[in-house]
Amino acid sequence: MSGPVVNVHVLFFAKSRELANTARSKVDVPAEIIASDLLDQLASRFGLTSIQSSLILAHNESYIENLSDKILFKEGDELAIIPPLSGG
Numbered sequence: 152m153s154g155p156v157v158n159v160h161v162l163f164f165a166k167s168r169e170l171a172n173t174a175r176s177k178v179d180v181p182a183e184i185i186a187s188d189l190l191d192q193l194a195s196r197f198g199l200t201s202i203q204s205s206l207i208l209a210h211n212e213s214y215i216e217n218l219s220d221k222i223l224f225k226e227g228d229e230l231a232i233i234p235p236l237s238g239g
Contacts, residue, residue, distance in 0.1 A: 154181055154182060154183065155181070155182040155183075156179050156180065156181060156182065157179070157180060157181075157182050157224045157225060157226045157227075157228070158177055158178070158179055158180075158226060158227070159177070159178055159180055159224055159226075159227070159228045159229065159230050160175060160176075160177055160227065160228070160229045160230070161175065161176045161177070161178050161193065161229075161230050161231075161232065162174065162175050162229065162230070162231045162232065163175065163176075163197070163231075163232050164231065164232065164233045164234065165233070165234050165236070166202055166234040167197075167199055167202065167206065167232045167233070167234050170197065170198050170199050170201070170202065171197040171198060171199065171232075172198075173197075176197070178193070178196075178230075180192075180224055180230075181224070182223065182224050182225070183221060183222070183223055183224070184221070184222055184224070185218075185219065185220070185221055185222075186208060186215045186217070186218040186219070186220050186221075186222050187218040187219060189208070189222060189230075190203065190206065190208060190218060191203075193232065194206070197232075199232070202234055205234060205235045206232055206233065206234055207232075207233040207234075207235070208230060208231070208232060208233070209230070209231040209233060210222055210224075210228065210229070210230055211228055211229050212229070212231070
């Protein structure tokens with residue numbers, strides 16, 4: 152990683168929690184990163200590649216609508232990894 156790095160809280164929900172084998176983790180990430188690059192890194196690190204194409208990211212409780220957007224992190228920010236929700 153080049154540039155400043157910050158520590159963020161990553162929360163896993165539903166299938167992502169099952170695959171990552173944890174509900175939460177602290178991760179060092181670049182302070183500035185494209186959402187799709189971050190998703191690639193997290194999917195690889197936490198074993199989420201099988202569901203990566205359907206994951207949704209939320210930064211400080213705001214959904215990241217476009218994976219080509221740049222995310223600006225501050226120390227202690229929260230990132231949620233949310234698989235598609237199903238229900239009936």
